[in-house]
Amino acid sequence: MSPSFRSPRVLVPLALAALVAVVAVIVVVGVVVGRWVHEITARPPAVGTTFIAPDISEAARAASDDDATDAERAAAAFLASQPTAYWLTPERHPAGEVGETVGALAAQARDERAAFAVVVYGLPGRDCGGHSTGGLDPDAYADWVGEIGAALDTARDVQKVVVLEPDGLALAPECGLVEERTALLRDAVGALQSPGTWIYLDGGHSDWLGPERMAELISAVDVAGQVRGFATNVSNYQAIADEFAYAHELSDLLDGMHAVVDTSRSGAGTAPADWCNPPGQRVGEVSGEYGDDVVDANLWLKPPGESDGPCHGGPEAGAWWADAAVALTEGAR
DSSP states (O other): OOOOOOOHHHHHHHHHHHHHHHHHHHHHHHHHHHHHHHHHHTSOOOTTOOBOOOTTSHHHHHHTOTTSOHHHHHHHHHHHTSOOOEEEOTTTSOTTTHHHHHHHHHHHHHHHTOBEEEEEOOOTTBGGGSTTOBOOOHHHHHHHHHHHHHHHHTTTTSOEEEEEOTTTTTTHHHHTOHHHHHHHHHHHHHHHOOTTEEEEEEOOOTTTTOHHHHHHHHHHHOOTTTSOEEEESTTOOOOHHHHHHHHHHHHHHTTTOEEEEEOTTOSSOOOOSOOSSOTTOOOOSOTTSOOOSSEEEEEOOSOTTBOSSSSTTOOSTTOBOHHHHHHHTTTTO
């Protein structure tokens, strides 16, 4: 019997049919993935949203510190594993580098099919001469924020949360900088907008200015419809129930604006008047556990273990403080 043989006339159509089938599968997969990406990025953060625990966090670095004690490494490792916002400051991430940092966070989020959150913190006259004093001059700030915005725009396939300048609005009356700051924040919002990016302005907290005054300041930025809402309790220690109630009061004055609440260090719920590294505090409810029709979600915005400033034995603001990390995670790890 002669061997089986197909002529070229038969093989060519078969090859074309196989190629068409492969292309069709690729197109279908692309459409499905595209729809999934659109659905994810088009939704605001909510209960159940998964956020990354940044690989480049100070906690992650501390967890691998050979000079640390076992307890210090354990506390750092626990905190490094928790979904937490990453702070962008011009001191750590200057112009020319900050875009790469945002890109690294986006790449991690893409790999993990998760969202990421950043806190933008470089406003001129930042902290009004307090422990976190610094920031950039107005022109440099505009360039720096513009670089962040451009990096966010290249990550359109990733869901992103931006908390813009904690304390920037709430402190403005004390600094006498209301008009200057509202103008700078208005421009910053414009620079940071991109598909899949949800922006939240400073909303103070429940034991500070009060909802009426805070609402006036947020309204003065005049970005209704351009931001998702406001962030409360950033770097503070108020109890989650108090913050949810405050967020509702503030939202009622702002035509239903939404909120996120920082619960990174609200576990003790004692909310001391001394906000700078107060003793006896604990980490709070993990990101994405709670929310309602006003509060999109609770998030860890201030990374636990990073100092509020040189008080109660702490290092400079933003620096890793191993003793605080151990104390804050007591009973949680």
